[in-house]
Amino acid sequence: MLRKLQGFSKLEEADAAALAIIEAGTRLVPAGTDLISEGDRPEGMIAITEGFACRYKLRANGARQITAYLIPGDICDFETSILNRIDHTIGTLSTCRVARIGPETGRELRQRPALARGLRTVALVDEATLREWMMNIGRRSAVERLAHLLCELLVRLRAVGLASGNSFDLPITQIDLADTTGMTSVHVNRSLGELKRAGLIERKGKRVTLCDLPRLVELAEFRSNYLNWEAQTAA
Amino acid sequence: MLRKLQGFSKLEEADAAALAIIEAGTRLVPAGTDLISEGDRPEGMIAITEGFACRYKLRANGARQITAYLIPGDICDFETSILNRIDHTIGTLSTCRVARIGPETGRELRQRPALARGLRTVALVDEATLREWMMNIGRRSAVERLAHLLCELLVRLRAVGLASGNSFDLPITQIDLADTTGMTSVHVNRSLGELKRAGLIERKGKRVTLCDLPRLVELAEFRSNYLNWEAQTAA
DNA sequence: CGGCTCCTTGACTTAAGTCAACGCACGTGG
DNA sequence: CCACGTGCGTTGACTTAAGTCAAGGAGCCG
Numbered sequence: 001m002l003r004k005l006q007g008f009s010k011l012e013e014a015d016a017a018a019l020a021i022i023e024a025g026t027r028l029v030p031a032g033t034d035l036i037s038e039g040d041r042p043e044g045m046i047a048i049t050e051g052f053a054c055r056y057k058l059r060a061n062g063a064r065q066i067t068a069y070l071i072p073g074d075i076c077d078f079e080t081s082i083l084n085r086i087d088h089t090i091g092t093l094s095t096c097r098v099a100r101i102g103p104e105t106g107r108e109l110r111q112r113p114a115l116a117r118g119l120r121t122v123a124l125v126d127e128a129t130l131r132e133w134m135m136n137i138g139r140r141s142a143v144e145r146l147a148h149l150l151c152e153l154l155v156r157l158r159a160v161g162l163a164s165g166n167s168f169d170l171p172i173t174q175i176d177l178a179d180t181t182g183m184t185s186v187h188v189n190r191s192l193g194e195l196k197r198a199g200l201i202e203r204k205g206k207r208v209t210l211c212d213l214p215r216l217v218e219l220a221e222f223r224s225n226y227l228n229w230e231a232q233t234a235a
Numbered sequence: 236m237l238r239k240l241q242g243f244s245k246l247e248e249a250d251a252a253a254l255a256i257i258e259a260g261t262r263l264v265p266a267g268t269d270l271i272s273e274g275d276r277p278e279g280m281i282a283i284t285e286g287f288a289c290r291y292k293l294r295a296n297g298a299r300q301i302t303a304y305l306i307p308g309d310i311c312d313f314e315t316s317i318l319n320r321i322d323h324t325i326g327t328l329s330t331c332r333v334a335r336i337g338p339e340t341g342r343e344l345r346q347r348p349a350l351a352r353g354l355r356t357v358a359l360v361d362e363a364t365l366r367e368w369m370m371n372i373g374r375r376s377a378v379e380r381l382a383h384l385l386c387e388l389l390v391r392l393r394a395v396g397l398a399s400g401n402s403f404d405l406p407i408t409q410i411d412l413a414d415t416t417g418m419t420s421v422h423v424n425r426s427l428g429e430l431k432r433a434g435l436i437e438r439k440g441k442r443v444t445l446c447d448l449p450r451l452v453e454l455a456e457f458r459s460n461y462l463n464w465e466a467q468t469a470a
Numbered sequence: 471c472g473g474c475t476c477c478t479t480g481a482c483t484t485a486a487g488t489c490a491a492c493g494c495a496c497g498t499g500g
Numbered sequence: 501c502c503a504c505g506t507g508c509g510t511t512g513a514c515t516t517a518a519g520t521c522a523a524g525g526a527g528c529c530g
Binding site for chain 1: 290292294295298299300302314317318320322323352355356359360361362363365366367368369370372373374375416417456460461463
Binding site for chain 3: 141142183186190
Protein backbone atom coordinates (compact mmCIF):
# COMPACT_ATOMS: atom_id res chain seq x y z
CA MET A 1 0.00 0.00 0.00
CA LEU A 2 2.55 2.48 1.10
CA ARG A 3 4.58 1.42 -1.83
CA LYS A 4 1.79 2.35 -4.19
CA LEU A 5 1.52 5.81 -2.81
CA GLN A 6 5.17 6.53 -3.10
CA GLY A 7 5.35 4.63 -6.32
CA PHE A 8 3.37 7.15 -8.30
CA SER A 9 4.49 10.35 -6.70
CA LYS A 10 8.13 9.72 -7.34
CA LEU A 11 10.43 7.02 -8.59
CA GLU A 12 11.91 4.88 -5.89
CA GLU A 13 14.98 2.73 -5.55
CA ALA A 14 15.68 0.83 -2.41
CA ASP A 15 13.75 3.39 -0.35
CA ALA A 16 11.12 0.75 -0.57
CA ALA A 17 13.08 -1.10 2.04
CA ALA A 18 12.73 1.81 4.42
CA LEU A 19 9.00 1.79 3.87
CA ALA A 20 8.79 -1.95 4.34
CA ILE A 21 10.20 -1.48 7.80
CA ILE A 22 7.40 0.90 8.60
CA GLU A 23 4.77 -1.54 7.59
CA ALA A 24 6.26 -3.96 10.04
CA GLY A 25 5.48 -1.84 13.09
CA THR A 26 1.79 -1.63 12.46
CA ARG A 27 -1.07 -1.69 14.96
CA LEU A 28 -4.78 -2.37 14.66
CA VAL A 29 -6.92 0.44 16.03
CA PRO A 30 -10.72 0.38 16.53
CA ALA A 31 -13.03 2.91 14.92
CA GLY A 32 -13.49 6.19 16.70
CA THR A 33 -10.04 6.37 18.20
CA ASP A 34 -8.09 9.61 18.24
CA LEU A 35 -4.56 9.10 17.03
CA ILE A 36 -3.47 12.67 17.66
CA SER A 37 -5.42 15.35 19.46
CA GLU A 38 -5.67 19.06 18.95
CA GLY A 39 -3.04 20.79 20.99
CA ASP A 40 -0.60 17.90 20.91
CA ARG A 41 2.98 18.49 20.13
CA PRO A 42 3.57 17.22 16.61
CA GLU A 43 6.12 14.47 16.24
CA GLY A 44 7.06 12.05 13.52
CA MET A 45 4.47 10.74 11.12
CA ILE A 46 1.45 8.51 10.95
CA ALA A 47 0.67 6.18 8.09
CA ILE A 48 -2.58 4.34 7.43
CA THR A 49 -2.37 0.98 5.77
CA GLU A 50 -5.96 -0.19 6.23
CA GLY A 51 -9.26 1.55 6.91
CA PHE A 52 -10.36 5.17 6.90
CA ALA A 53 -9.15 7.88 9.24
CA CYS A 54 -9.67 11.61 9.10
CA ARG A 55 -8.59 15.01 10.26
CA TYR A 56 -11.33 16.90 12.06
CA LYS A 57 -12.17 19.84 14.25
CA LEU A 58 -14.90 20.23 16.85
CA ARG A 59 -17.06 23.12 17.93
CA ALA A 60 -18.09 23.77 21.49
CA ASN A 61 -21.59 22.52 20.69
CA GLY A 62 -20.19 19.21 19.49
CA ALA A 63 -20.49 19.90 15.78
CA ARG A 64 -17.71 18.24 13.87
CA GLN A 65 -16.08 19.21 10.60
CA ILE A 66 -13.96 16.62 8.88
CA THR A 67 -11.30 18.34 6.81
CA ALA A 68 -9.59 15.38 5.17
CA TYR A 69 -9.71 11.65 4.78
CA LEU A 70 -6.71 9.47 5.35
CA ILE A 71 -7.05 6.32 3.33
CA PRO A 72 -4.68 3.39 3.00
CA GLY A 73 -1.35 4.57 1.70
CA ASP A 74 -1.73 8.05 3.13
CA ILE A 75 0.91 9.49 5.37
CA CYS A 76 0.65 12.55 7.47
CA ASP A 77 3.86 14.19 8.25
CA PHE A 78 4.14 16.60 11.15
CA GLU A 79 7.04 18.72 10.15
CA THR A 80 8.53 18.19 13.50
CA SER A 81 9.05 21.27 15.57
CA ILE A 82 8.12 23.79 12.90
CA LEU A 83 4.72 24.28 14.42
CA ASN A 84 4.60 23.16 17.98
CA ARG A 85 0.89 22.64 18.45
CA ILE A 86 -1.49 20.86 16.18
CA ASP A 87 -4.68 22.70 15.30
CA HIS A 88 -6.83 19.66 14.66
CA THR A 89 -7.42 16.09 15.67
CA ILE A 90 -6.75 12.93 13.72
CA GLY A 91 -9.02 10.01 14.41
CA THR A 92 -10.13 6.74 12.89
CA LEU A 93 -13.49 6.42 11.17
CA SER A 94 -13.32 2.65 10.79
CA THR A 95 -11.05 0.01 12.20
CA CYS A 96 -7.61 0.92 10.94
CA ARG A 97 -4.16 -0.49 10.66
CA VAL A 98 -1.82 2.30 11.64
CA ALA A 99 1.92 2.77 11.59
CA ARG A 100 3.41 5.35 13.88
CA ILE A 101 6.76 6.68 12.81
CA GLY A 102 8.94 8.24 15.46
CA PRO A 103 10.72 11.54 14.97
CA GLU A 104 14.07 9.82 14.43
CA THR A 105 12.91 7.45 11.71
CA GLY A 106 10.92 10.33 10.30
CA ARG A 107 14.11 12.30 9.92
CA GLU A 108 15.79 9.33 8.30
CA LEU A 109 13.03 9.03 5.75
CA ARG A 110 13.19 12.71 4.96
CA GLN A 111 16.90 12.31 4.39
CA ARG A 112 16.30 10.12 1.37
CA PRO A 113 15.80 12.61 -1.46
CA ALA A 114 13.24 10.63 -3.38
CA LEU A 115 11.13 10.08 -0.28
CA ALA A 116 11.46 13.67 0.82
CA ARG A 117 10.23 14.82 -2.55
CA GLY A 118 7.39 12.34 -2.38
CA LEU A 119 6.33 13.65 1.01
CA ARG A 120 6.33 17.23 -0.16
CA THR A 121 4.26 16.29 -3.17
CA VAL A 122 1.80 14.55 -0.90
CA ALA A 123 1.57 17.67 1.21
CA LEU A 124 0.83 19.83 -1.82
CA VAL A 125 -1.79 17.41 -3.08
CA ASP A 126 -3.40 17.37 0.36
CA GLU A 127 -3.58 21.13 0.30
CA ALA A 128 -5.10 21.17 -3.16
CA THR A 129 -7.66 18.65 -1.94
CA LEU A 130 -8.48 20.92 0.95
CA ARG A 131 -9.24 23.71 -1.51
CA GLU A 132 -11.38 21.46 -3.63
CA TRP A 133 -13.36 20.39 -0.57
CA MET A 134 -13.87 24.00 0.32
CA MET A 135 -15.31 24.65 -3.11
CA ASN A 136 -17.41 21.56 -2.58
CA ILE A 137 -18.94 22.73 0.68
CA GLY A 138 -19.21 26.36 -0.28
CA ARG A 139 -20.50 26.20 -3.80
CA ARG A 140 -22.10 22.86 -4.55
CA SER A 141 -25.54 21.48 -3.67
CA ALA A 142 -25.91 18.52 -1.39
CA VAL A 143 -26.22 15.97 -4.19
CA GLU A 144 -23.31 17.46 -6.08
CA ARG A 145 -21.17 17.40 -2.98
CA LEU A 146 -21.72 13.74 -2.41
CA ALA A 147 -21.20 12.95 -6.07
CA HIS A 148 -17.94 14.84 -6.02
CA LEU A 149 -16.75 13.15 -2.88
CA LEU A 150 -17.53 9.72 -4.30
CA CYS A 151 -15.66 10.50 -7.51
CA GLU A 152 -12.66 11.62 -5.53
CA LEU A 153 -12.70 8.51 -3.42
CA LEU A 154 -12.90 6.30 -6.47
CA VAL A 155 -9.84 7.94 -7.96
CA ARG A 156 -7.87 7.83 -4.75
CA LEU A 157 -8.78 4.27 -3.91
CA ARG A 158 -8.01 3.12 -7.42
CA ALA A 159 -4.56 4.60 -7.07
CA VAL A 160 -3.87 2.21 -4.21
CA GLY A 161 -5.62 -0.74 -5.77
CA LEU A 162 -8.61 -0.67 -3.47
CA ALA A 163 -11.28 -0.22 -6.11
CA SER A 164 -12.43 -2.86 -8.51
CA GLY A 165 -13.94 -1.31 -11.59
CA ASN A 166 -16.19 1.45 -10.39
CA SER A 167 -16.86 0.11 -6.93
CA PHE A 168 -15.14 0.25 -3.58
CA ASP A 169 -15.72 -0.29 0.11
CA LEU A 170 -16.72 2.77 2.06
CA PRO A 171 -16.41 1.77 5.72
CA ILE A 172 -17.81 4.96 7.20
CA THR A 173 -21.23 6.08 8.40
CA GLN A 174 -23.57 8.61 6.88
CA ILE A 175 -22.89 10.72 9.93
CA ASP A 176 -19.25 10.85 8.90
CA LEU A 177 -20.26 11.83 5.39
CA ALA A 178 -22.43 14.56 6.85
CA ASP A 179 -19.58 15.93 8.93
CA THR A 180 -17.42 15.87 5.83
CA THR A 181 -19.80 17.70 3.57
CA GLY A 182 -21.17 20.15 6.08
CA MET A 183 -24.66 18.70 6.15
CA THR A 184 -26.96 16.58 8.32
CA SER A 185 -26.93 12.82 8.31
CA VAL A 186 -30.63 12.92 7.44
CA HIS A 187 -29.96 15.00 4.41
CA VAL A 188 -27.03 12.83 3.39
CA ASN A 189 -29.36 9.90 3.48
CA ARG A 190 -31.92 11.57 1.29
CA SER A 191 -29.32 12.84 -1.16
CA LEU A 192 -27.73 9.43 -1.47
CA GLY A 193 -31.21 8.08 -2.11
CA GLU A 194 -31.58 10.63 -4.87
CA LEU A 195 -28.33 9.52 -6.50
CA LYS A 196 -29.45 5.94 -6.26
CA ARG A 197 -32.88 6.66 -7.73
CA ALA A 198 -31.21 8.50 -10.59
CA GLY A 199 -29.25 5.33 -11.30
CA LEU A 200 -25.91 6.96 -10.63
CA ILE A 201 -24.83 4.84 -7.71
CA GLU A 202 -25.66 1.55 -6.04
CA ARG A 203 -25.01 0.40 -2.53
CA LYS A 204 -25.06 -2.92 -0.80
CA GLY A 205 -23.71 -2.82 2.67
CA LYS A 206 -20.43 -0.98 2.73
CA ARG A 207 -19.89 -1.50 -0.98
CA VAL A 208 -20.55 1.47 -3.23
CA THR A 209 -20.70 1.30 -7.01
CA LEU A 210 -20.62 4.33 -9.25
CA CYS A 211 -22.74 2.83 -12.03
CA ASP A 212 -22.78 5.81 -14.31
CA LEU A 213 -19.44 7.44 -13.76
CA PRO A 214 -19.62 9.85 -16.73
CA ARG A 215 -22.89 11.33 -15.59
CA LEU A 216 -21.67 11.46 -12.01
CA VAL A 217 -18.53 13.29 -13.05
CA GLU A 218 -20.56 15.72 -15.06
CA LEU A 219 -23.03 16.33 -12.25
CA ALA A 220 -20.25 16.98 -9.76
CA GLU A 221 -18.07 18.86 -12.25
CA PHE A 222 -15.37 16.55 -11.07
CA ARG A 223 -11.91 17.10 -12.49
CA SER A 224 -9.22 14.97 -11.00
CA ASN A 225 -6.46 17.44 -11.80
CA TYR A 226 -6.03 18.43 -8.16
CA LEU A 227 -5.12 14.88 -7.22
CA ASN A 228 -2.86 14.46 -10.13
CA TRP A 229 0.32 12.68 -9.80
CA GLU A 230 -0.25 11.77 -13.46
CA ALA A 231 0.87 15.28 -14.26
CA GLN A 232 3.92 14.51 -12.15
CA THR A 233 5.05 11.38 -13.84
CA ALA A 234 4.39 13.02 -17.17
CA ALA A 235 6.77 15.85 -16.35
CA MET B 236 5.62 44.79 5.41
CA LEU B 237 7.46 41.77 4.19
CA ARG B 238 9.83 42.35 6.99
CA LYS B 239 7.02 42.07 9.49
CA LEU B 240 5.87 38.77 8.14
CA GLN B 241 9.24 37.20 8.28
CA GLY B 242 9.98 38.99 11.48
CA PHE B 243 7.57 36.98 13.52
CA SER B 244 7.86 33.64 11.87
CA LYS B 245 11.56 33.40 12.37
CA LEU B 246 14.48 35.50 13.50
CA GLU B 247 16.29 37.21 10.69
CA GLU B 248 19.80 38.58 10.20
CA ALA B 249 20.80 40.22 6.96
CA ASP B 250 18.17 38.21 5.09
CA ALA B 251 16.28 41.41 5.41
CA ALA B 252 18.49 42.76 2.68
CA ALA B 253 17.33 40.01 0.34
CA LEU B 254 13.76 40.94 1.09
CA ALA B 255 14.39 44.61 0.59
CA ILE B 256 15.48 43.84 -2.96
CA ILE B 257 12.15 42.19 -3.57
CA GLU B 258 10.22 45.19 -2.43
CA ALA B 259 12.11 47.21 -4.98
CA GLY B 260 10.68 45.35 -7.96
CA THR B 261 7.09 46.02 -7.14
CA ARG B 262 4.17 46.79 -9.45
CA LEU B 263 0.76 48.32 -8.95
CA VAL B 264 -2.08 46.11 -10.16
CA PRO B 265 -5.76 47.09 -10.45
CA ALA B 266 -8.52 45.18 -8.70
CA GLY B 267 -9.86 42.13 -10.43
CA THR B 268 -6.64 41.14 -12.13
CA ASP B 269 -5.54 37.52 -12.24
CA LEU B 270 -1.92 37.15 -11.23
CA ILE B 271 -1.74 33.45 -11.89
CA SER B 272 -4.38 31.32 -13.55
CA GLU B 273 -5.50 27.79 -13.00
CA GLY B 274 -3.46 25.48 -15.19
CA ASP B 275 -0.42 27.70 -15.26
CA ARG B 276 2.98 26.24 -14.66
CA PRO B 277 4.04 27.33 -11.19
CA GLU B 278 7.20 29.37 -11.00
CA GLY B 279 8.84 31.47 -8.36
CA MET B 280 6.77 33.36 -5.82
CA ILE B 281 4.40 36.26 -5.50
CA ALA B 282 4.35 38.70 -2.63
CA ILE B 283 1.68 41.25 -1.79
CA THR B 284 2.78 44.47 -0.17
CA GLU B 285 -0.44 46.46 -0.45
CA GLY B 286 -4.09 45.58 -0.94
CA PHE B 287 -6.04 42.32 -0.83
CA ALA B 288 -5.64 39.42 -3.22
CA CYS B 289 -7.04 35.91 -3.03
CA ARG B 290 -6.88 32.36 -4.21
CA TYR B 291 -10.08 31.19 -5.84
CA LYS B 292 -11.74 28.54 -7.97
CA LEU B 293 -14.61 28.84 -10.40
CA ARG B 294 -17.46 26.55 -11.33
CA ALA B 295 -18.80 26.20 -14.84
CA ASN B 296 -21.86 28.25 -13.86
CA GLY B 297 -19.63 31.11 -12.76
CA ALA B 298 -19.89 30.49 -9.03
CA ARG B 299 -16.69 31.42 -7.28
CA GLN B 300 -15.16 30.07 -4.11
CA ILE B 301 -12.39 32.06 -2.52
CA THR B 302 -10.11 29.76 -0.58
CA ALA B 303 -7.65 32.21 0.93
CA TYR B 304 -6.85 35.87 1.30
CA LEU B 305 -3.44 37.26 0.56
CA ILE B 306 -2.90 40.39 2.56
CA PRO B 307 0.12 42.68 2.73
CA GLY B 308 3.13 40.72 3.84
CA ASP B 309 1.84 37.43 2.48
CA ILE B 310 3.94 35.42 0.12
CA CYS B 311 2.83 32.52 -1.95
CA ASP B 312 5.51 30.16 -2.88
CA PHE B 313 5.03 27.77 -5.77
CA GLU B 314 7.39 25.01 -4.90
CA THR B 315 8.76 25.19 -8.34
CA SER B 316 8.44 22.10 -10.43
CA ILE B 317 7.08 19.84 -7.71
CA LEU B 318 3.59 20.19 -9.03
CA ASN B 319 3.52 21.35 -12.58
CA ARG B 320 0.05 22.73 -12.86
CA ILE B 321 -1.73 25.02 -10.47
CA ASP B 322 -5.20 23.98 -9.39
CA HIS B 323 -6.53 27.45 -8.66
CA THR B 324 -6.29 31.07 -9.67
CA ILE B 325 -4.77 33.96 -7.77
CA GLY B 326 -6.30 37.34 -8.36
CA THR B 327 -6.52 40.77 -6.82
CA LEU B 328 -9.61 41.88 -4.91
CA SER B 329 -8.51 45.50 -4.58
CA THR B 330 -5.75 47.51 -6.13
CA CYS B 331 -2.58 45.79 -5.06
CA ARG B 332 1.11 46.33 -4.97
CA VAL B 333 2.67 43.07 -6.05
CA ALA B 334 6.19 41.72 -6.21
CA ARG B 335 6.89 38.87 -8.56
CA ILE B 336 9.87 36.78 -7.66
CA GLY B 337 11.47 34.75 -10.40
CA PRO B 338 12.43 31.11 -9.99
CA GLU B 339 16.11 31.95 -9.64
CA THR B 340 15.72 34.52 -6.90
CA GLY B 341 13.17 32.21 -5.36
CA ARG B 342 15.79 29.51 -5.13
CA GLU B 343 18.22 31.97 -3.63
CA LEU B 344 15.76 32.93 -0.94
CA ARG B 345 15.07 29.32 -0.13
CA GLN B 346 18.79 28.81 0.24
CA ARG B 347 18.91 31.07 3.27
CA PRO B 348 18.00 28.77 6.13
CA ALA B 349 16.09 31.30 8.17
CA LEU B 350 13.99 32.35 5.19
CA ALA B 351 13.41 28.78 4.10
CA ARG B 352 12.14 27.94 7.54
CA GLY B 353 9.95 31.03 7.51
CA LEU B 354 8.42 30.04 4.19
CA ARG B 355 7.61 26.56 5.39
CA THR B 356 6.01 27.94 8.50
CA VAL B 357 3.92 30.25 6.37
CA ALA B 358 2.83 27.28 4.28
CA LEU B 359 1.77 25.35 7.37
CA VAL B 360 -0.14 28.31 8.77
CA ASP B 361 -1.87 28.76 5.42
CA GLU B 362 -2.94 25.16 5.52
CA ALA B 363 -4.24 25.47 9.05
CA THR B 364 -6.18 28.53 7.97
CA LEU B 365 -7.68 26.56 5.14
CA ARG B 366 -8.94 24.02 7.65
CA GLU B 367 -10.37 26.70 9.87
CA TRP B 368 -12.21 28.22 6.92
CA MET B 369 -13.60 24.85 6.08
CA MET B 370 -14.97 24.53 9.58
CA ASN B 371 -16.30 28.03 9.15
CA ILE B 372 -18.24 27.28 5.99
CA GLY B 373 -19.31 23.81 6.98
CA ARG B 374 -20.34 24.26 10.56
CA ARG B 375 -21.06 27.87 11.39
CA SER B 376 -24.10 30.04 10.70
CA ALA B 377 -23.87 33.04 8.40
CA VAL B 378 -23.39 35.56 11.20
CA GLU B 379 -20.84 33.41 12.94
CA ARG B 380 -18.91 32.96 9.73
CA LEU B 381 -18.59 36.66 9.16
CA ALA B 382 -17.70 37.29 12.76
CA HIS B 383 -15.01 34.66 12.56
CA LEU B 384 -13.61 36.05 9.35
CA LEU B 385 -13.47 39.55 10.78
CA CYS B 386 -11.67 38.33 13.89
CA GLU B 387 -9.14 36.52 11.77
CA LEU B 388 -8.53 39.57 9.63
CA LEU B 389 -8.03 41.76 12.66
CA VAL B 390 -5.38 39.43 14.01
CA ARG B 391 -3.62 39.08 10.70
CA LEU B 392 -3.69 42.76 9.88
CA ARG B 393 -2.49 43.66 13.33
CA ALA B 394 0.49 41.42 12.80
CA VAL B 395 1.57 43.58 9.89
CA GLY B 396 0.69 46.85 11.51
CA LEU B 397 -2.37 47.52 9.39
CA ALA B 398 -4.91 47.68 12.17
CA SER B 399 -5.29 50.53 14.59
CA GLY B 400 -6.94 49.36 17.76
CA ASN B 401 -9.87 47.23 16.72
CA SER B 402 -10.38 48.70 13.29
CA PHE B 403 -8.91 48.17 9.86
CA ASP B 404 -9.56 48.88 6.19
CA LEU B 405 -11.37 46.14 4.32
CA PRO B 406 -11.03 47.06 0.65
CA ILE B 407 -13.23 44.29 -0.72
CA THR B 408 -16.88 44.02 -1.73
CA GLN B 409 -19.68 42.13 -0.04
CA ILE B 410 -19.68 39.93 -3.12
CA ASP B 411 -16.14 38.94 -2.30
CA LEU B 412 -17.17 38.22 1.27
CA ALA B 413 -20.00 36.08 -0.05
CA ASP B 414 -17.68 34.08 -2.27
CA THR B 415 -15.40 33.61 0.70
CA THR B 416 -18.02 32.38 3.11
CA GLY B 417 -20.07 30.34 0.69
CA MET B 418 -23.12 32.58 0.81
CA THR B 419 -24.95 35.20 -1.25
CA SER B 420 -24.04 38.85 -1.27
CA VAL B 421 -27.58 39.62 -0.20
CA HIS B 422 -27.27 37.43 2.79
CA VAL B 423 -23.86 38.83 3.64
CA ASN B 424 -25.41 42.25 3.65
CA ARG B 425 -28.17 41.22 6.00
CA SER B 426 -25.82 39.35 8.31
CA LEU B 427 -23.45 42.30 8.51
CA GLY B 428 -26.45 44.41 9.33
CA GLU B 429 -27.28 42.03 12.12
CA LEU B 430 -23.77 42.33 13.55
CA LYS B 431 -24.02 46.07 13.35
CA ARG B 432 -27.43 46.19 15.00
CA ALA B 433 -26.10 43.98 17.77
CA GLY B 434 -23.40 46.60 18.36
CA LEU B 435 -20.59 44.22 17.53
CA ILE B 436 -19.19 46.02 14.54
CA GLU B 437 -19.30 49.42 12.88
CA ARG B 438 -18.58 50.40 9.33
CA LYS B 439 -17.95 53.64 7.60
CA GLY B 440 -16.83 53.25 4.04
CA LYS B 441 -14.11 50.65 3.84
CA ARG B 442 -13.25 51.04 7.49
CA VAL B 443 -14.47 48.28 9.81
CA THR B 444 -14.37 48.48 13.57
CA LEU B 445 -14.89 45.50 15.84
CA CYS B 446 -16.43 47.44 18.71
CA ASP B 447 -17.06 44.56 21.02
CA LEU B 448 -14.26 42.17 20.30
CA PRO B 449 -14.85 39.87 23.28
CA ARG B 450 -18.45 39.20 22.34
CA LEU B 451 -17.48 38.81 18.71
CA VAL B 452 -14.82 36.28 19.60
CA GLU B 453 -17.27 34.39 21.73
CA LEU B 454 -19.95 34.41 19.06
CA ALA B 455 -17.55 33.13 16.43
CA GLU B 456 -15.77 30.75 18.80
CA PHE B 457 -12.65 32.36 17.46
CA ARG B 458 -9.36 30.98 18.71
CA SER B 459 -6.31 32.41 17.06
CA ASN B 460 -4.20 29.36 17.72
CA TYR B 461 -4.23 28.29 14.09
CA LEU B 462 -2.52 31.54 13.08
CA ASN B 463 -0.08 31.42 15.87
CA TRP B 464 3.43 32.34 15.30
CA GLU B 465 3.35 33.37 18.97
CA ALA B 466 3.61 29.71 19.75
CA GLN B 467 6.63 29.70 17.47
CA THR B 468 8.61 32.45 19.02
CA ALA B 469 7.80 31.05 22.42
CA ALA B 470 9.38 27.74 21.49
C1' DC C 471 -24.14 64.37 -16.25
C1' DG C 472 -24.77 59.65 -17.31
C1' DG C 473 -23.32 55.05 -16.46
C1' DC C 474 -21.00 51.90 -13.85
C1' DT C 475 -20.83 48.78 -9.74
C1' DC C 476 -22.11 47.99 -5.25
C1' DC C 477 -25.17 48.30 -1.30
C1' DT C 478 -29.78 47.92 0.67
C1' DT C 479 -34.36 46.35 1.27
C1' DG C 480 -38.67 43.74 0.60
C1' DA C 481 -41.52 39.77 -0.80
C1' DC C 482 -41.30 35.23 -1.88
C1' DT C 483 -39.20 30.43 -2.73
C1' DT C 484 -36.47 26.61 -1.62
C1' DA C 485 -32.87 23.70 0.06
C1' DA C 486 -31.55 21.97 4.02
C1' DG C 487 -32.24 21.33 9.08
C1' DT C 488 -35.03 19.56 13.00
C1' DC C 489 -37.65 16.36 15.51
C1' DA C 490 -39.30 12.07 15.88
C1' DA C 491 -40.41 7.41 15.12
C1' DC C 492 -39.34 2.88 13.62
C1' DG C 493 -36.69 -1.03 11.76
C1' DC C 494 -32.69 -3.39 11.09
C1' DA C 495 -28.21 -5.39 11.84
C1' DC C 496 -24.77 -6.43 14.91
C1' DG C 497 -22.59 -7.72 19.12
C1' DT C 498 -22.56 -8.89 23.81
C1' DG C 499 -23.81 -11.13 27.70
C1' DG C 500 -27.05 -13.97 30.18
C1' DC D 501 -28.65 -19.63 21.41
C1' DC D 502 -31.66 -16.20 22.13
C1' DA D 503 -32.76 -11.47 24.30
C1' DC D 504 -31.59 -7.15 24.55
C1' DG D 505 -29.20 -2.84 23.79
C1' DT D 506 -27.18 0.36 20.89
C1' DG D 507 -25.93 2.69 16.84
C1' DC D 508 -27.13 3.46 12.20
C1' DG D 509 -30.26 3.93 8.30
C1' DT D 510 -34.74 5.35 6.64
C1' DT D 511 -38.83 7.99 6.34
C1' DG D 512 -42.38 11.58 7.25
C1' DA D 513 -44.10 16.09 8.81
C1' DC D 514 -42.77 20.44 9.87
C1' DT D 515 -39.52 24.61 10.55
C1' DT D 516 -36.03 27.69 9.25
C1' DA D 517 -31.93 29.67 7.34
C1' DA D 518 -30.46 31.10 3.30
C1' DG D 519 -31.26 31.87 -1.73
C1' DT D 520 -33.79 34.29 -5.48
C1' DC D 521 -35.73 38.01 -7.82
C1' DA D 522 -36.36 42.60 -8.14
C1' DA D 523 -36.19 47.42 -7.56
C1' DG D 524 -34.38 51.65 -5.68
C1' DG D 525 -30.48 54.37 -3.85
C1' DA D 526 -25.72 55.74 -3.10
C1' DG D 527 -21.15 56.47 -4.46
C1' DC D 528 -17.66 56.88 -7.99
C1' DC D 529 -15.45 57.76 -12.49
C1' DG D 530 -14.80 59.41 -16.95
